[in-house]
Amino acid sequence: MSATRRQVLARTGALGVSIAFAGSVPEVFAGTATARGAGRHGYGPLIPDPAGLLDLPKGFRYRVLSREGAPLPSGEGRIPSNHDGMAAFPGRHGRVHLVRNHENRSKSRVPVPAVGGLTYDPAGEGGCTALEVDRHHRVLSERVAIAGTSTNCAGGPTPWHTWLTCEETELRAGEGGYTKDHGFIFEVDPYDPRRTGAVPLTAMGRFQHEAIAVDPGTGTVYETEDAFDKPFGLFYRFRPAEPLGGRGSLRAGGRLQALRVPDVGDLSAVQEPGTSFRHVEWVDVPDPLARQTPVRFQDFGPRGITHAQKLEGCYWGGSSVYFVSSFARSKDGSAADHQGQVWRYDPAARRLTLVVVFGPDADVRLPGESPDNICLAPGGGLMVCEDGDGAQHVFGLTRRGTVYPVARGRQNVGTPEKPEWGEFAGVTFSPDHRTMYVNCYTPGTTFAVTGPWED
Template sequence: MSATRRQILARTGALGASIAFAGNLSEIFAGTATAQSMGASGYGPLVPDPDGLLDLPEGFRYRVLSREGDPLPSGEGRVPSNCDGMAAFPGPPGRRGGTHLVRNHENRTHSRSAVPHVPGLTYDPGGEGGCTALELDRDNRVRSERVAIAGTSTNCAGGHTPWNTWLTCEETELRAGDENYTKDHGFIFEVDPYDPQRTGAVPLTAMGRFQHEAIAVDPGTGTVYETEDAFEKPFGLFYRFLPVKPMGGRGSLRAGGRLQALRVPGVPDLSTVQQPGIVFDHVTWVDVPDPLARRTPIRFQDFGPLGITHAQKLEGCYWGGSCVYFVSSFAHRDDGSAADHYGQVWKYDPRRHRLTQVVAFGPDTDLQLPGESPDNICLAPSGGLMVCEDGEGAQHVFGLTRHGEVYAMARGRQNIGTPDKPEWGEFAGVTFSPDFRTMYVNCYTPGTTFAVTGPWNH
């Protein structure tokens, strides 16, 4: 769990800074929706939940779909812990309505509830991470819940593909022989939400072995963009993967392709750029020497005399309009970064080969904006975003309008601390059903998946 921007500012004595942010926040919504944004009041104040699980605005209600430790309806074991990234998919042909969910479990070792190992879906017998898949009817009743992939490690985020599969990302670089592992980790795996056996547990090795965070697919070309959330210097890179079979559908990424890393000439570290609106017109992509990182992690590899461009805490990645957006949640000199910042949003335009800094948060930051910056996000029915806050204290799902107005959408009430020192598990994996009538979101600890319905602004 990372420190929030509010905590960082408090430590640096900047908590009383003026309320401002630099850049065009509305840019991060470009091309994602045509709906009108809501006002600052959102859906109204949160109403305390008498059952002590989830506070929501008046008129909204929730259904608990799944809780860690409960028996899986498939009979494969128990619901795993550490519920993280998630995506929603339309029901399969032949069934009326309904939604399929694929949910990550960020288990490493010694987890409270590991992903059960299932024949044909287990990559490494020593791995405890993976994904589960839920099939819901149109009233959000659970039709089935089962293992979708197992034997992986630290499945954090990922992203959906245009052909309706989920790419789950391992946020680790552990190798065979480390801890209990019998195979190398740090890969992306494709998961079919309708029939996981069709995708199995096959690492997409050409897409690189590193501390993956999230992906986004260009729906026109099939290029896959990838973020790396490395925990120490040199920090992560921003990648693109050029598939041999672009837009080839389920299983096509196994055919391989070229993995490249972004180079911004003269900028070895993106943290040093804090000028929203600045444009780099001559960015290039450099082939990764050894995508499998057989001897050296990719970010340490030799990219030639011009080097490569790094950034701390690269997390969210999503496609909007004709561009890909990615987020650096924060950067700290004390960690080895070249400069401090409290969040950056970047936009890459592949048609123009142009990189633009959209938003930068700093000491003069609006402390009401959620988290470090939008990273675990999804498009909301109002045309804005829903953002999961990750930090200490009360945990919220915030709504963020196109005009930068923030409202609380949900607050977790499951106390994982003590009555004297309460703690609440962070939210993760927020996503909407294809018809935008239901918001699905996970509580990381205790692992709980909610379906939230109500008077959404369509």
């Protein structure tokens, strides 16, 4: 994104952000509750935070739940860095259980501490931590949930209240100092991580995983692959051997397939919102473990397979799965350029539809480039974590197509002359919809934000 556009947003506090995305916005919220809260134009301008952490609209407040480098209350070490994907699960007496990814590679600022029974590869520095928070947003416990993994970017919750954490890497044993292959999905129990341990779900594939979404009716898991360089990533579905799922059931194996849109080799070539493809195909992945060849390089037959650059956020809403392409750049080899797309796949109709296109980059009235983590808001709207250059925001999107600012990061990790801000990640809401939890990637910070979400 151009510095000029960022500067304008920073000066205005994203005031007047009320122009719709291109596309059929109501379709994004198919099957969700009627939109409430946020009015027609959001919650108002962002108010500068005197503490210099998080700007919010009037009437909202935040509490810092956790910050990298501080001691873990469990005594297992320090709170790891690089806070990324996250989900919230219901607990007793109004409590909330959070599971949070740490996208640590090698030589991270604060690695995830190795804990017996929860460590996959002693050389891995990534993993997850689990927090339990009471109704007053006080942290009751915080501990390691899985360790010894790598590059835990996003993932997703399951209908049976576990978290699937995804490794965004393809490094194998012997590479990068690792002692085991990486690039897997792991299941994490937010209530008692030792019940799930550190077991890779190998049948779900070994590739640069980003996020997942589960069809609650069938247990089918949809997976995105975040690949920046060609050949770009694929959109997958995993059909488990035990269709309705349950904790540990994904270890029983299943069938991994990749999406093929006939005559479309690159989703970026589709530019018109509302464009729909009926009867798309699912093709078996030749070698899900990528023993010799990364999956996206594999031979899917003479008709090929459909790729897309930077496939990231993924969620289930209504009767469909939605997934995000954060951006596409022709200079990187994409068929065309865009600043972000949201796609919808309807399994019953076998129909894929381009719902929303972000941008254009030059229009200061529209939200920023590179949509990443996304979630449904309490009133049926959408929350979008921005992952671009310059100022970083969480934006909201109403059914009417109104874009509004929700939060802006104020922690400068650059210099006064060349400021930089860490991206937002892991946006999620408490089961009672009264609290938004969100992470700042760096410095790793987890916030609980309260206010008139459904005024």
